[in-house]
Amino acid sequence: MRPLLAALLGLLLCAAPASAGEQLLTLYSPPIDSLPYVHRTETVELKPDGKAAPAQPGSILGFQEMALVDSKRPDAKPLPVDKMMVHHFLYYAGGRVDPGPGGCLGGGFIAGRGEEHPNGRFDAAWPPEQRARYGIQNVMHDGSAPRWTLQTMVMNHYQRSKRFFVRTKVWYTTEPREPLYPITVGNCAHLMNGMAYDVPGGGAPGSTFSDRSTWTVPFNGRILGGGSHHHGGALNQTLRSVTCGRTLLDAKAYYGADDHPYNTIRPILHEPGPIANGTFRTLQGIPVTAGETLEREAVHSNAQLHVAAMGFWALHLVRDDTVTPCGPMPTDLREVTVPPVYDTAAPYVFDRLVPQLLAPRGRWRAFDGRRLEVGDQFFAKPRLTARVGQKLTWEFTGYEPHSVTVANGPRGFSSSYLGNTRGRYSFTPTVPGTYKLTCLIHPTTMSQTVKVKRT
Structure with missing residues (x-):
């Protein structure tokens, strides 16, 4: 043995x-x-x-x-x-x-x-x-x-x-x-x-x-x-x-x-x-x-x-x-990673805008200079009007992370794409138009539209 x-x-x-x-x-x-x-x-x-x-x-x-x-x-x-x-x-x-x-x-x-x-x-x-x-x-x-x-x-x-x-x-x-x-x-x-x-x-x-x-x-x-x-x-x-x-x-x-x-x-x-x-x-x-x-x-x-x-x-x-x-x-x-099939015709997919997946409801409210609350599953004042040059500030109050992000509009901007649970984010629009906003983390349940006018 x-x-x-x-x-x-x-x-x-x-x-x-x-x-x-x-x-x-x-x-x-x-x-x-x-x-x-x-x-x-x-x-x-x-x-x-x-x-x-x-x-x-x-x-x-x-x-x-x-x-x-x-x-x-x-x-x-x-x-x-x-x-x-x-x-x-x-x-x-x-x-x-x-x-x-x-x-x-x-x-x-x-x-x-x-x-x-x-x-x-x-x-x-x-x-x-x-x-x-x-x-x-x-x-x-x-x-x-x-x-x-x-x-x-x-x-x-x-x-x-x-x-x-x-x-x-x-x-x-x-x-x-x-x-x-x-x-x-x-x-x-x-x-x-x-x-x-x-x-x-x-x-x-x-x-x-x-x-x-x-x-x-x-x-x-x-x-x-x-x-x-x-x-x-x-x-x-x-x-x-x-x-x-x-x-x-x-x-x-x-x-x-x-x-x-x-x-x-x-x-x-x-x-x-x-x-x-x-x-x-x-x-x-x-x-x-x-x-x-x-x-x-x-x-x-x-x-x-x-x-x-x-x-x-x-x-x-x-x-x-x-x-x-x-x-x-x-x-x-x-x-070493060239795909066998790909699109060769410009502008590729640059014109395929991300939609605002939830249409905001409620009456239109004029921006009064106060902070705009972003909470769990909601934007306060989902339909807002503002003017060029007005500084918009959103304040995060939820337990879950959220973002303020342009889905489509005349210019793009976004808070942290990882989302925030506290703190503030500000943007001052310089171009008039309709800004359709969403939360990147909850795009089907959270949205806000801001119409920005020149005067």
């Missing part, structure tokens, strides 16, 4: 190194409940128990899938995007060893999915050659595996409440890897509004609106990949080296054809966004050096208003002290 046990133990010891190689983990969030026809942000914790987040310290080699499912069955299919549309997932693992510079979303950010990824698959963005060498460190200072946090914003188009799980498939290893740093490059001044900003609209056909920011490279290294998150009349987003006078990445926004679910989904809770935004990979890497200035420019159509627009880059950076200033661009840089 002892020789047999010794032989078995020997086999297990020999197999141990192999088990430390690349694994594909399937992880699930706790259940999340959504009311019908809402899109609100939920944040859940993912415990490092091997079921919600990796149990062992190691390295994240890549994300194969981020999907919504209503069951933990291994064969469960992702929920259709015309029923449960993902605006974004954001994954964080705070307190890790050497998280890197992080960027706008901080060093805890490790990955995300936006609406520009309708199928939730990322195989091409994490090639095996990269996974064999680099990984995002997933270890705390005490040697344990970190707890993850997941922020979700999902739009429920079912006519009932819906319970779902976020299924995440992660390539993982406990073997050593060179650190890879996820970095979000955008206008960090927008962070308090969830990285969102408003495109006011009202421009001539073909007019554009740009949101720009700069970022200083913290160390010598190489950019192995970049994904553009860009919506709200998005045209293209660039990342340019001011120091070297060259464009590093230029991401076009691709829109779905007329029959794509993003264009046919009803009710419209969010303006149709891109079905791809440009994701780039290079194993050679784009060389950048410490102190180099990079400029990001997100270009939007400005003919129509686009509220809660966004534009930022998610980059993957590795250290490399051998790079030289303004070294040659890689020869293997390529875009």
Whole structure:
């Protein structure tokens, strides 16, 4: 018996190194409940128990899938995007060893999915050659595996409440890897509004609106990949080296054809966004050096208003002290997410305005300068008249988060798209016309119309 046990133990010891190689983990969030026809942000914790987040310290080699499912069955299919549309997932693992510079979303950010990824698959963005060498460190200072946090914003188009799980498939290893740093490059001044900003609209056909920011490279290294998150009349987003006078990445926004679910989904809770935004990979890497200035420019159509627009880059950076200033661009840089079918005729979907889904009722009231209450499921004074130049101030008094957002009108504006439960938001209209307002979180049950006159 002892020789047999010794032989078995020997086999297990020999197999141990192999088990430390690349694994594909399937992880699930706790259940999340959504009311019908809402899109609100939920944040859940993912415990490092091997079921919600990796149990062992190691390295994240890549994300194969981020999907919504209503069951933990291994064969469960992702929920259709015309029923449960993902605006974004954001994954964080705070307190890790050497998280890197992080960027706008901080060093805890490790990955995300936006609406520009309708199928939730990322195989091409994490090639095996990269996974064999680099990984995002997933270890705390005490040697344990970190707890993850997941922020979700999902739009429920079912006519009932819906319970779902976020299924995440992660390539993982406990073997050593060179650190890879996820970095979000955008206008960090927008962070308090969830990285969102408003495109006011009202421009001539073909007019554009740009949101720009700069970022200083913290160390010598190489950019192995970049994904553009860009919506709200998005045209293209660039990342340019001011120091070297060259464009590093230029991401076009691709829109779905007329029959794509993003264009046919009803009710419209969010303006149709891109079905791809440009994701780039290079194993050679784009060389950048410490102190180099990079400029990001997100270009939007400005003919129509686009509220809660966004534009930022998610980059993957590795250290490399051998790079030289303004070294040659890689020869293997390529875009990996060009959709097989997309709309090629401008103006794409920029003229498809989001409707005001609830018509306000009651008598028209003239604005008297007092604060306008926004409570749970209501706007006080739902039909209001005002004059150009009058400062309108809304005050949030509810227990649930709400927003004051233009669904359609002569110009676009919005309070925090994440919603507020307290505080105030002000806007002074300079253009006359009818402003149809809604709450982004409760678009089918909350609305207000403001008619603005010149005198």
